[in-house]
Amino acid sequence: MRGILASSIGVTCAAALALPLAPPAAASDAPDVATRTVGTADVQAGSRVDARAEVPGSTQSLPLRPLTHDRATGAVLGLTPRTVRTFSLLGVVWDDPSAHLHGRVQVRTRAVSTGEWTDWRDVETHYAEHGADPDSPEAVSGKTRGATAPLWVGESNGVEVRVLPEPDSGEPEDVDPVDAEADEGVSGGEGAGEGAGEGAGEVSTLPAGMRLDLVDPGEAESGGSEVSGGSEGSEGSGEGTGGAEPAEEPRTGVMTAAAKAASAANSALVPLGATQIPSLTAEETREELVALRGTELTEQQQAKKYIGPRPAITTRRGWGADESLREKSFVYTSSVKAAFVHHTASGNNYSCSQAPSLIRGFYRYHTKSLGWRDIGYNFLVDKCGRIYEGRAGGVAKPVKGAHTMGFNTKTTGIAVIGSYGSKKPSSKAVKAVARLTAWKLGLHGMNPKKKTSLTSGGGNLYAKGKKVKMKVISGHRDGFNTSCPGGKLYKKLGSVRSKAAGYQGR
Numbered sequence: 001m002r003g004i005l006a007s008s009i010g011v012t013c014a015a016a017l018a019l020p021l022a023p024p025a026a027a028s029d030a031p032d033v034a035t036r037t038v039g040t041a042d043v044q045a046g047s048r049v050d051a052r053a054e055v056p057g058s059t060q061s062l063p064l065r066p067l068t069h070d071r072a073t074g075a076v077l078g079l080t081p082r083t084v085r086t087f088s089l090l091g092v093v094w095d096d097p098s099a100h101l102h103g104r105v106q107v108r109t110r111a112v113s114t115g116e117w118t119d120w121r122d123v124e125t126h127y128a129e130h131g132a133d134p135d136s137p138e139a140v141s142g143k144t145r146g147a148t149a150p151l152w153v154g155e156s157n158g159v160e161v162r163v164l165p166e167p168d169s170g171e172p173e174d175v176d177p178v179d180a181e182a183d184e185g186v187s188g189g190e191g192a193g194e195g196a197g198e199g200a201g202e203v204s205t206l207p208a209g210m211r212l213d214l215v216d217p218g219e220a221e222s223g224g225s226e227v228s229g230g231s232e233g234s235e236g237s238g239e240g241t242g243g244a245e246p247a248e249e250p251r252t253g254v255m256t257a258a259a260k261a262a263s264a265a266n267s268a269l270v271p272l273g274a275t276q277i278p279s280l281t282a283e284e285t286r287e288e289l290v291a292l293r294g295t296e297l298t299e300q301q302q303a304k305k306y307i308g309p310r311p312a313i314t315t316r317r318g319w320g321a322d323e324s325l326r327e328k329s330f331v332y333t334s335s336v337k338a339a340f341v342h343h344t345a346s347g348n349n350y351s352c353s354q355a356p357s358l359i360r361g362f363y364r365y366h367t368k369s370l371g372w373r374d375i376g377y378n379f380l381v382d383k384c385g386r387i388y389e390g391r392a393g394g395v396a397k398p399v400k401g402a403h404t405m406g407f408n409t410k411t412t413g414i415a416v417i418g419s420y421g422s423k424k425p426s427s428k429a430v431k432a433v434a435r436l437t438a439w440k441l442g443l444h445g446m447n448p449k450k451k452t453s454l455t456s457g458g459g460n461l462y463a464k465g466k467k468v469k470m471k472v473i474s475g476h477r478d479g480f481n482t483s484c485p486g487g488k489l490y491k492k493l494g495s496v497r498s499k500a501a502g503y504q505g506r
Contacts, residue, residue: 057218077163087214089361095209110158124149124345132402133457143371149345217360258323265394275318280310308438308503319356327373330393342415352384376402377415385428406459407479420486438503448500
């Protein structure tokens, strides 16, 4: 998402893709491409670029170079069009997590299915506000990096990137990643226009170590399953709650120790290896509440259990998480007093059946590109209203996420997959957020229509240690100066609060 920062005045970066004018060479032949592949097996640098890596996902990392040929657009950094191994998600990464990329990033990609190049698309450049709290062990691990938001582009095998200075000194607009002006046409053949020269000096104003990470989310790990759903442009038929299919039987395939640990964190709800946590009725949920937290409930909670029916949730095993990517241990906070709603700012051009692939892409981007301990969000919701487990540790437990810098303690983070600055979220996604918060907040006796007191861990709105009155269901922008979760989704939070309270029986 685009953070609204007073320091957002300056040079803008953009990435893009264009059609090669000559037969493309293998990515490994390009002298400026340093490929970092992350997976359970290494991908040889000399492998064919049109062959999918035989690993459960991988990441190619391409250093951005000074551009001297694109004076019409003012691009100062980027990559000329080139062929690469197949990928579906991308983002620009740099060394210092505290450094801000002041500008725009644009990309063009070539689709595997058609061989056609897309128009230029903007990539959301502000993403640090999704991270761990300042001074937290995760933030000071020495592993974290700065980055743009991830952009889902679908299966692609070609890419071009450009960095554009932005003279406008006003605040960034609340817009979605959309096609940018494409009247520049093709920038040139592979490798054209790169190198040190006029314009290269401007690159020093950008974060150091900028590179383009291309993520192949891979196939679902053995035991995982893709979720069927509607296509782009429709909301689909599933809601993720009420009328959902029953949980699948636990898989019998071999599970790694890390996979067993992630699954066992939900053992109070489903058997080991389950791919789906089924929905419950209101009465079943109240009984489960007593089983889960009976000794911790206040007299008032025991007398009147305000909690929404548990919605169906696809587990990490269900969306195919490669559990070797995350840190082994789980980190918890003491309780959940509020829920922060986000959008992933990754674009809306995805089908619901692709949602597990997007989540695997986010997960790999967060862990391997940004250096986080796990995916940042506690839950994700797709446009068809299906709910997915995010950060490992158990959906009914107070897992500490990395979603709202300064307010990750005693909160949970829910991300609706897509970009909602100018596009309205589907009614099914909004309903799913309401059902999820009614249950999750109900586990801790929180009223969705009330406010609660939180202590800031440090951010650009509230100093570290400041006590803040926050709505129990808040948008990311309530805790950090950012446009997230997009204006259109933010406007729906009033409805989410009312619906969630209703589901709790208030």
